[in-house]
Amino acid sequence: MRWLTAFTLGLLTAVGGFLDIGDLVANAVVGSRFGMTLAWVMLVGLVGLMLFTEMSARVTSTTGRGTFDLVRERLGSRVGLANLLASYLITLLTFAAQLGGIALALELASGIHYLLWVPVAAALVWIVLWRVPFDRMEKIYGFMGLALVVFGVALWRLGPDWGVLLEDALAFAPPADEGTAVWWYYAIALFGSAMTPYSVLFFSSSGVEEKWTPKDLATARVNIFFGLPLGGLLALAIMGCAAVALLPAGIQVSDLGQVALPVVSSLGKIGVVIAILGFFAATFGASLESGLAAGYAVAQYFGWQWGKELPPRRAAYFQLVILGGLLAGTLFVLTGVDPITVTEYSLVLSAAALPLTYLPIFVVANDRSYLGDRVNSRFTNVLGSVYLVLLSAVSLAAIPLMVYTKAGQ
Amino acid sequence: MSDRGDGSVFRIGFTVLDRQIVDADGDNVGKVDDVEFEWREGEPPTMTALVSDTAALGPRIAGRLGRSWEVLLGRLRPSDEEPTLIRSEDVERFAPSTVLSIPAPSGMRPMETWVAEHIICRIPGGRR
Secondary structure, rough: HHHHHHHHHHHHHHHHHHHHHHHHHHHHHHHHOOOOHHHHHHHHHHHHHHHHHHHHHHHHHHHOHHHHHHHHHHHOOOOOOHHHHHHHHHHHHHHHHHHHHHHHHHHHHHHHOHHHHHHHHHHHHHHHHHHHHHHHHHHHHHHHHHHHHHHHHHHHOOOOOHHHHHHHHOOOOOOOOOHHHHHHHHHHHHHHHHHHHHHHHHHHHHHHOOOOOHHHHHHHHHHHHHHHHHHHHHHHHHHHHHHHOOOOOOOOOOOHHHHHHHHHHHHHHHHHHHHHHHHHHHHHHHHHHHHHHHHHHHHHHOOOOOOOOOOOOHHHHHHHHHHHHHHHHHHHOOOOOHHHHHHHHHHHHHHHHHHHHHHHHHHOOOHHHHHHHOOOHHHHHHHHHHHHHHHHHHHHHHHHHHOOOOOOO | OOEEOOOOOHHHOOOOOOOEEOOOOEEEEEOOOOOOOEEOOOOOOEEEEEEEOOHHHHHOHHHHHHHHHHHHHOOOOOOOOOOOOOHHHEEEEEOOOEEEOOOOOOOOOHHHHHHHHHHHHHHHOOOO
């Protein structure tokens, strides 16, 4: 059991990276429109996320400091502030989308309109953020997210022609009836969803919360190299289910219920119950993650006392930022904007802001005055540089492609 | 304070500004938002104190945004109080983070204390 609980933090982080409401929808949309032709993006995103999360884990375990703490130090107060504003707004948007996601999962379970569930979702999230200790929170939601394994089982039960799926995945071209620009647009959205900055922010800051020392680096690496790929695999299963069950039927995913359709057809009622539980756990876990990440970023920029583990009155500003974010996110979803649309835009905006988070991590991970001889190896640096070029290209292309394709229509 | 024993130059913009200040107990005090110099006739200027006050960040952001930043955040401070300065002598080391040899000066952020007492502690469970 101990080895299993050793990587719950990685699982919870993977939920943010691969299974939050944005990912659930994006994966199913992509599967139902493009089959497995974009599966390679998941692999590229996974490697990138592991690479940079490992870097920030190394920084945290050696220096005891979170990512954003160092962003201002290395980029200066002005660029740091611009960075903070961008990261904060995107994280808040993502957070709002997750609250909507929880409400949608509850709507699926109950049949009651999701807007009525939004305040309930917000209250539940708040209670967990306010009262539940960090490690218990991490274990509960890390494990519950595993309910999404049901998509793997469903895919297996659907009995697809694995050869065709693999062929699709290696084709590196859109299906005949879809345009190249739209295909690339979704590639970028998927990449942005896999590398969402808030997961790295969350992971590195929780290292500070759990008081990592260099001794904990091994555990952190287990989390990164096992937890994250498991999340990626589940995301691929969701994409696969949509590719096998929805694409041939001509169903294009536009709401959360349709994401679960393949599970209905192969596993029946029990499958749906598990899938909905998984949706709930994943969106809930992601809202905890993004809610905390927003607070971490602001507190670390200004140098306040922060931490979920501290008594709230000793980290008053930090708690205030979290409360404010929760309130703003709730009100935003309550305006009746479609959470799925919010999600899709937040993915593309994340993609556009990717270098803001990852460049400072890369710079610090190479600084001997912080890390001593734990700086990046040459291999990590070569791979990291390739990714930074890729991230910049994605960031430049994201907004123009969104405009050009009318957000993927 | 200009040159260190090993011959490397001590650059304030790089080694002091925007670093995290941690007090003797390991608590976060704030960031180094600005520094203060003393300039006596015939002597080179010396850095005498660190300013940790978010309003002091205003002039460093520059432009209209910087000015309104300074004015707005300055208003959040009770008018009879001045931002707390941390004397350079109380700094144990500057890099990687600024560690003080003293506990955090009291009244660093009066607003935060107010928020803690009037908002956070009023929420059930806030007094943990």
